[in-house]
Amino acid sequence: MYRRPALSAREVEVMLAWFSSDSKADAASAVRISVGTVNTHLTRIRHKYAVVGRPAPTKAALFARALQDGHTKLNHW
Secondary structure, three states: OOOOOOOOHHHHHHHHHHHOOOOHHHHHHHHOOOHHHHHHHHHHHHHHHHHOOOOOOOHHHHHHHHHHOOOOOHHHO
8 A cells, every 4th residue: 555645736737637637737728827836836746745655756657647646637638
C-alpha cells in the first residue's frame, strides 16, 4: 500500500485544470490565477508526492498519481 499526500482542495483544482489544458497558461486562466501560481502549486504537489516516496516528475506521472489516489477517473477525460 502506498501513502497519499495531503493535497489541498485548491491544489487538486489546479492540478486537474492543468491536466485538461494544453498549457499552464490555459490552466491559469481556467482557475483565474497567474501562471506563476500554477507553477507554485504544481511544485508543492510534486514535493508532497516525493516526500511520501511517490515521485511525479512529469505531467504523465502526476496524472497517474492523481488516478491512483482518486482525484480523477479515466472516464472523465
